Amino acid sequence: MYVESVSFENYRNLKNAEFFPSKGINVIYGENAQGKTNIIECMWLFTGGRSFRGAKDRELITFDEKYSKVKATFFSTNRRQNVEILIQNNKRKATLNNIPKDYMSQIIGNFCAVIFSPHHMNLIKNGPEERRNFIDSALCQIKPQYASVLSRYKKILIQRNALLKSIQKNPELSDTLDIWNEKLAETGSHIAVYRHAYISSIRPLCESFYEGISQHRESLNIAYKSLYVDSESISREDIKNSILTTLQNKQNDDIYLGYTTRGIHRDDICVTINGKDAKSFGSQGQQRSAVLALKLSEASLLSKSKGESPVILLDDVLSELDLARQNYLLNKLEGLQVFITCCDSDIKAQNKFLIKNGEIFTGE
Ligand SMILES: Nc1ncnc2c1ncn2[C@@H]1O[C@H](COP(=O)(O)OP(=O)(O)OP(=O)(O)O)[C@@H](O)[C@H]1O
Ligand SMILES: [Mg+2]
Structure with a gap:
């Protein structure tokens, strides 16, 4: 797919701007604090996701304005499409191909x-939540039905946690936990199967990209780390039973603490470089290369499953890579529509x- 136009109304410092990218590499350059990342952040919203910087919806609206409206036209599945997002009252509302949607999740995919x-270096540097978000967000784009299973799981988890707190005051309610254990195990097992x-x-994609990036000097390995999934052949029913047993065994701890201590919401991806944990032992460069390999793999799998390539958004990434890695990356992204932000306009594009200052000028 590729984007044909993007327009901004009251989006952060982009008061009123529009641009028409081309199919290949689009370089977005300018001095610091001019609005480059704002453009990339906004384009990510069209996927149905939240601000990748973790900003609240109201922070996306230009200071002293009441709403923000951003639009894109893009070519995908052999037709021209449009998407619009209105941000108002600390909420986002989407319209896809002129049809208003009730939930943002309905435009995912x-x-x-x-x-x-x-920011995505946190994928290696931070705790498991960042890595779960990585798989979850990648899976949502490939399989929109995953987004609804995930949202169901999150709701069940909130309800179970609320019940655990109620049981602290009214122990007789503990009988009702069985239903929530069952629901959490059932939904959780589907998620574990998808993620695994x-x-x-x-x-294999990650291993091969990392090998290329490190010029065959190092190796990367990733694995889904879950208490409930041990081998390739484990069935969903086995995973469900394993989650259920754990929830039942830990029930008293959960009641005491007032939250669900076990379940697939605690799973992780284990990333190792040359057999050693990348978070604890990886150098800055190795960690960056690992994220790059993960992102290239995500793009490659998304292309394969959708039958067309996704748009690639690279914010401030190129300047952080040495020349060999820059070339490797640009080479791998050949033929795709790419948006690259940087401070100078040296890159061939x-x-x-x-x-x-929030205005977009075409050309050099
Ligand atoms: N809600 C908002 N309303 C108006 N302006 C905002 C809002 N939020 C952020 N800004 C402004 O947007 C600018 C930052 O934009 P952005 O992060 O896109 O900069 P950048 O061009 O990527 O800079 P750098 O090269 O430093 O990364 C700042 O000047 C900031 O004050
Ligand atoms: Mg920036």
């Missing part, structure tokens, strides 16, 4: 993108956009 920014399959599919 249409405008597909892969994003990589210095996803990691199995990107593992089909199209360049200068950003100055």
Whole structure:
């Protein structure tokens, strides 16, 4: 797929701006604090996701304005499509191909993108939540039905946690936990199967990208780390029973603490470089290369399963890579539509956009 136009109304410092990217590499350049990341952040919203910087919806609206409206036209599945997002009253509302949607999750899987920014280094550096978010967000784009299973799981978890707190005051309510254990185990087992399959599919891609990036000097390995999934052949029913048994065994701890201590919401992806944990032992460069390999794999799998390539959003990434890695990356992204932000306009590109104080100028 590729984007044909993007327009901004009251989006952060982009008061009123529009741009028309080309199919290949689009460089978005300019001095610091001009609005480059704002453009990338906004484009990611068209996937149905939240701000990749973790901003609240109201922070996306230009200071002293009441709403923000952003639109894109894009070409995908052999037709021109449009997506619009209105941000108002600390909420986002989406319209896809002129049809208003009740939930943002209903647009996931249409405008597909892969994003990589210095923020994504947290994928290796931070705790398991970042890595679960990585698989969850990648899976949602490939399989929109995953988004609804995941949302169901999150709701069940909130309800079970609320019940655990109520049981602290009214112990007789503990009989009702069985239903929530069952629901959590059932939904959780579906999620575990999806995630395990996803990691199995990107593992060989990741290994091969990392090998290329490190010029065959190092090796990367990833694995889905779950208490409930031990081998390739484990069935969903086995996973469900394993979650259920754990929930039942830990029930008293959960009641005491007032939250669900076990379940697939605690799972992780184990990333190792040359057999050693990347988070604890990886150098800055190795960690960056590992994220790059994960992101390239995500893009590759998304292309394969959708039958067309996603848009690639690279915020401030190129300047952080040495020349060999830059070339490797640009080479791998050949033929895709890519948006790259940077401070200078040195990179060879089909199209360049200068950003100055929230305004977009085409050409150099
Ligand atoms: N809600 C908002 N309303 C108006 N302006 C905002 C809002 N949120 C952020 N800004 C402004 O947007 C600018 C930052 O934009 P952005 O992060 O896109 O910069 P950048 O061009 O990527 O800079 P850098 O090269 O430093 O990464 C800042 O000047 C900031 O004050
Ligand atoms: Mg920036």
